[in-house]
Amino acid sequence: MEFNEFAINKLMYVTNRPEIVFTEGSGMWMTDHTGKRYLDYLQGWAVNALGHAPKCIEEALVAQSKKLINPSPAFYNAPSIELANLLTENSVFDRVFFANSGAEANEGAIKLARKWGKVNKNNQGEDRFEIITFNHSFHGRTIATMSASGKPGWDTMFAPQVPGFLKAELNDLASVERLISKKTVAVMLEPVQGEGGVIPATREFMQGLRRLTKNANLLLIVDEVQTGVGRTGELFAYQLSGIEPDIMTLGKGIGGGVPLAALLAREEIACFEAGEQGGTYNGNPLMTAVGAAVIKELLKPDFLPTVKATGEYLSAELIKLSDKHGFEGERGEGLLRALKLGKDIGPQIVEAARDLQPLGLLLNSPRPNLLRFMPSLNVTKDEIDQMLTMLEGVLVQLGH
Template sequence: MEFSQYDTDALLYITNRPPLVFVEGQGMWLTDHKGKRYLDYLQGWAVNCLGHAPQCLQDALTSQAKKLINPSPAFYNEPMVTLASGLTKHSCFDRVFFANSGAEANESAIKLSRKWGQKNPNAKGEARHEIITFGHSFHGRTLATMSASGKAGWDKIFAPQVPGFHKAELNDIASVEKLINDRTVAVMLEPVQGEGGVIPASREFMTALRALTQKHGILMIVDEVQTGMGRCGELFAYQLSGVEPDIMTLGKGIGGGVPLSAMLCRKEVACFEPGDQGGTYNGNPLMTAVGNAVLQELIKPGFMEGVREMGEYLSGELLKLSERFGMAGERGEGLLRALKLGRPIGAQIVELARDLEPVGLLLNSPRPDLLRFMPALNVTKEEIDQMIGMLAGVVERIDAQG
């Protein structure tokens, strides 16, 4: 089928899309409408943690679809309860609220912290509501999560912003402390700033931040929409630092490709009352059955060791590539990594890699001088080697063109 036969004009324009339509995916590979295959290092922006169309997700969807899809969130359902129990068992949290997207999970965390701030007012008896976030952070596309984000220019797109968010600098504990006042209720951060350029919070900073929030009696919220569910080499990235936050949000990988997210909290913080929070689809059995399938794969013996091994291997190969072409190195945690190009050729690489023949390569450039890699967590050495070879060829071509 030719691309011109698709009525793409019926879609609202929100981004520039290349003239291709994906029709099939398997593991690390996608196939377009003409039958061309692409090695996929986006995986839906770290969504497909087990790759495209893994058998366990197919089984979970077909099996659950035959039983029960949505009885209403006013009732318990078996997959919802099972997944909540699994997540609390393998984390430091006690309670779970399910939603459909990372932005919704982060909205829930913001709402819960402000509710907690009402129940735990300052010395003047005033509700605490201000949240400290960080420059270059990304927390979602709702009005509140855009206001919480530190993405450049977002303060003006849909102005006025939702008030109550103040920006500190990641890995600078003094910048956090100077923003704390008697209205502060929480500090919210990504353990690795993905959209901001794959910038990890250091182990020392995470430890200092937990101590600082406890000192001042405020909450620590970790946005693990991108870093959670095994992406960084542990089931949750906060575990890399040995800290125990008060609230955590999950998205992307928890559904393995379907719309599912979660907000987790300690029982001491679980202060929502009936009517405070909800959602038509929250905790629906079809999506939470998939979440259970994903979690069961991630906790299998040896799986996380494999993620760490492949993360180290990818890191090493990116460093070799960097040295070969005089780039600026690489950074990241586990299988969320970035190649620092040292020059603004990211968009050019993305386009040339996608258009390679006979096989294309899908890459992401969140900044002009950087590439971000988010492969499936079960990626193989052979697939990493193939990507590195293809990427090297693209860079050679750019260099040859001057």
């Protein structure tokens, strides 16, 4: 089938897309409408934790679709209870609210923090509502989560912004401390700034931030939409630093490709009252059955240790590639990594890699001077080697 036979003009324009229509996928590979195959290192922007079309998700969807799809959030359903228990049993949190996207989960975290700030007022008896976030952070595309984000240019895109978000610098504890006032209720951050360029918060910073927020009676919110659910080699990235946050958000990987997200909180923070939080599809059994299947896969004894080992292998090989081509090294955690190019050639590499023949390679360049790698968590070393060989060919082809 020719590309122009697809009625793509009915889709609203929101981003530049190549003239490719993907029709199927398996593991680390996708196939387009012409039959060409692509090695996929985007995986839906770290969404497909188990790759394309994993058996456990297929089985969960088929089995649950024959039972119950959406009884409404006004009633309990078994898969949501099972997934909530899996998440709380393997984290420091006590309560879970399920949502459909990471942005929605982050909206919920903002609402929950502000509600807690009404209950726990400042010394003058006033509500606390300000949340300190970070420059270059990314928390979603709703008005509130864009306001919380520190992405350059977003402060004017849909102005006026939602007030109450002050921006500090990641890994600079003093910059956080300077912004704390009687109105502050929380600090919110990504343990690794994914869209900002795969910039990890250091262990020391995370631990210092936890001490600072506790001493100031502030909530610590970790946005683990991209880093959670095994991406860093731990089930949740906050575990890398040995801290206990108050609120955590999940998305992307928790659904393994289906729209599922979660807002988790410790018992004493979970202060929503009836009617303050909800959503038509939240916690529906079809999606939460998939989430339970994904988490069970990740909790198998060898799964997360293998993610760590594979992440270390990818890191070491990227360093070799960097040294060979005079780049500036790599950074990241687990299987969320970036190659620092040192020059603005990322988009050029992405396009050339996609156009390789007979097999294409799908890469991402969130900043023009780096490439981001987000493979499935069960990617093999052979698939890493194949990607590196293909990338090497692109670099030679482009004269880099």
